[in-house]
Amino acid sequence: MAEIRNLDGIAESTAAAALYRLVFGYTEPEWGLSPRLIMALQRNSGTAIGAFGEDGTLIGFCYGFTAVEDGEIYHYSQAAVVAPGAQGGGVGRLLKQAQATAARATGARSMRWTFDPYALRNAHFNFAVLGATGIRFMPDFYGEPGTDRVLVSWGLGGGAVTRTPVVASVRTAASDTVAAPDPVDRGRLRRQLMDQFGAGSRLAGVARAGDGVDYVFENAPS
Template sequence: MEVVVRELDGAAEWTAASALYRSVFGYQQPEFGVNPRLLAALRENSGSVIGALGSDGTVIGFCYGFAAVDGGELYHYSQAAVVAPAAQGSGVGRQLKQAQAEVARATGARTMRWTFDPYALRNAHFNLAVLGAAGIRFRPDYYGDDTDRVLVSWDLWHARKPGAPLPPVDTPADSRIAAPRRSDRAALRARLRERFASGARLTGVVQASGRATYLFEAAS
């Protein structure tokens, strides 16, 4: 697939990105949309507004973020990334993140952060294994009920350094989701909260024989 990944520019591209965002996530409520004018402001004020365009110029992928500070550390927060269904699995998501990283570096950021659903195994693999980010915090009900998230940090300048391994957290899983049963989910949620509260960082999630294993290391 021929794809061009670059910063989006102009009302037409920002509007197309907003439409793709709502389509991929299936959002119907207007309050869950992305305002193209917000994207214009981010584009001009150290934010990231990155698109992947197909050979006909159609926006088939999109991510956006903004500069943020935590305890004196300047980082770039990636709010969302979406890829059209027909382009998923083709490497577009990785290209978007790499382009977003370039924008972040230009602002002086050392790391980039975002959240992901820790029970969605494909997302976990992409964030932790493909990109090499590490989970640093657990955020229960981040957007409301049943929206647990793990906050990851991605070093934009160096590969992740391995730390001392800690005992893993294991749970039943199907091909897509960890702990699909309510009782398993409650147990996994409690164990993840406990592990992150102890200061551990999540570095991988692997699947085998109907199980998902969460790999933790001591924070360096």
């Protein structure tokens, strides 16, 4: 069982920054994560939480910060990474749960994060495991082509996740073992997601459909 706790000191923050680069495959220095930023987040209502194996090695890491929209305080989870050898063992779920506990202590009522709707690895975890909801489609989120994201919200109040009737589904052309559809399919899916979110629907889940996946939408709460 992994030990989940706040990172302690510059050495662990440096290890977290190295794990972040390893998991995402970043080699350019500008894509790195500063250990000093990690420590500053911890001391200013942010989160920097590690998962440690039995030998004390860092095997997972997540970080985020407190944010506000329309007067509502929420915690934005920027990234969560798990070392390749530890993936599939529930470490990601434990990190998210610890992050939620820390977020509640700041007064946040929800957590938010984004995911790439064309790469389906995280979709099942977001919706089926955590019970989060996709609330907004954000084209070119990072200011450059190919960075479309869906913004997810996860309520921190506890209790069962309730669902309203399904109103639509959007079919992707990729299975969850494929990183992304081809460019034609990306364009089609982008338009469909914009239409659904633009109509006020929310993304409630994903379901396998033959060799593809359906994104399942529902009516937004009134």
